[in-house]
Amino acid sequence: MNPQPVTILVLGATSAIAQATCRKLAHKDARFLLVGRDEQRLKSIAVDLEQRSLCQANILETELTVISGHAAILEKASSTLGETIDLSLIAYGTLPDQLATQDNPEAILESLHTNFNSVASLLTHLAMHYEKQKSGTIAVITSVAADRGRKTLYTYCAAKAGISAFADGIRGRLFPHNVQVLNIKPGIVDTPMTAHLGKGDIAAKPSEVAEDIQRAILKKKDVLYTPKKWWAILFVIRHIPEWIFKRLTI
């Protein structure tokens, strides 16, 4: 079991899942650094956390896709939270419109840059930090889409699959140093990113996902499918033979 995290760095703090997770993790001794690109929104989240739980929440306005700024984010985290960062959560990403972008290499590279390159860069900085820290948790939100490339979403699947593999590797690298690397694979969640999908009842609430994330952090899990049913769904999807799968329209 991990202890309840006290110092928490959130990269992409305005994402719906990040907001819900912060609420679950907030307690009166907790200290947050919330990183994102909209100062006003970050402030409203920080104030909400402080008012609810009497915790302390600082914000950092920055563009996470600008890789040259990543070292400075880690420095800022150390100066606000102290040398020990109990939890770092990477929670940002975009959902590209596959049909509209699949014949546009620039659009695809741009989405890979956001969802893969910039996340890989942050994970690298975090790996270096946690290797020295020798405790704590790196959590990264990927997706159930990471488990198999689908024709309706393959740019996104590829980026998330890439990050999953990258995180798995870092988990191995940091295992001897007592660091948990948690790969969070949400199914369809009711968030702004998926608002246009017309999800009906299948979408989970961010608060349900946040509860699973909190539990997975405390239990030192490696991979989390959330809500749980997605583990079974993906188990089936992973085992459909490719000669059938390529004919499916999912």
Place this chain on the structure above:
Amino acid sequence: MAIGESWGRTLKADQEIHPRYWTNQPLPDIHAGKSLLPYGLGRSYGDSCLNDGGILIPTASLDRIIHFDRENGTIRAEAGISLADILQVVVPAGWFLPVVPGTKFITLGGAIANDIHGKNHHTAGTFGRHVRGIELQRSDGTSTVCTQTQDTDLLRATIGGLGLTGLILWAEIRLKKIVSSTIVSETIKVKNLDAFLELSASSDKDFEYTVAWLDSQSKSHGKGIFIRGNHSENPKHGLKVHNAPKLPCPMDAPNFMLNPLTVKAFNFAYYNKQLGKEKTATVHYDPFFFPLDAVHDWNRIYGKRGFYQYQFVLPEMKDHQAVRDILDVIARSGQGSFLAVIKTFGEIRSPGLLSFPRPGVTVALDFPNCGNKTMRLFEEMDRIVLKNNGRLYPAKDACMTPRAFTLCYPETKAFLPFVDPAFSSSFWRRVEQEAKS
């Protein structure tokens, strides 16, 4: 519950859904003449939370707390926060909501837009009385902060204004001090309406909360159980918040489940649940105020056909003959289901132009949707309500005629200038024609 039907599930709406996530966003683009309607948690029973052919703006993600003054007991929060969520934050600090309805799964904005009332109407008035200020976003691109001293007319129009005056971004309310999260409650069997009225009048002075459950099918008009209570003064009871609901309602019940016999059996069991005439108990606020919240989606017990709720208030009058008449009509029809809720409203004036509560006796009860038979019953009840200067509650309504609305709410004329031209609802389109003419 899927967005596109309301709590009673009798009406369906085809509407575009544009959820709102941040206060610093603009209103959705109005295209093809489509109108806008804010939407909270969809607990309104009829069509006041639907916008067929228009755009619905779900606000549940606008749920951040902006300031909680733990010393003086005020809270300012974004309008989509639920009352359940507010209680979770304020109860441990020794505060409670000034007014709560029968469910905690409504939003702050919805509580204002319907100017809701509770079991303490006789001591606290409506929810709107405890609103210190709001910020209202309008379709002309402006946002207005309305308080008791600034743009007060717009505040009074928005309280009870059914979401038609604009989108409430945040609201600040006064809280009520408590030392324990429990209620000392007394339940007393009453034999008839007179006994209820007498007990209600004599309890109003010493009890903050009063309400009664009546057997809607009893021929003696008002056999039931009277409930009264006060917040416990004993700090030893602690400041524990409510738990998440445990029991889901797993499926729609078949229509035959609710028939006059099962309803009778239920009412008999409920009335005789307690053997003695009086019972005193210290209970948590959750079962005291929100007994039905324990079953998530309880509206599904009425099956796919859905149900209506009918709530009226009749002004105080000698003998309460009108209340008797209407209870008689319901009992004879055999259509009323389970229990009716009855409460005497106090004299405290509601602040909203279109607030429902006024001094008198209010009754609310459910009717399974039996098509024309139910409509005919409502027409008969409407006649009694309107003849006796009563009024119906839009938050519960799916059937009120435009004429009935105009008779119930003569203040509509004063309200009209505050309606945002881009905002509308299925309810509003149904009743507004007469109001405008």
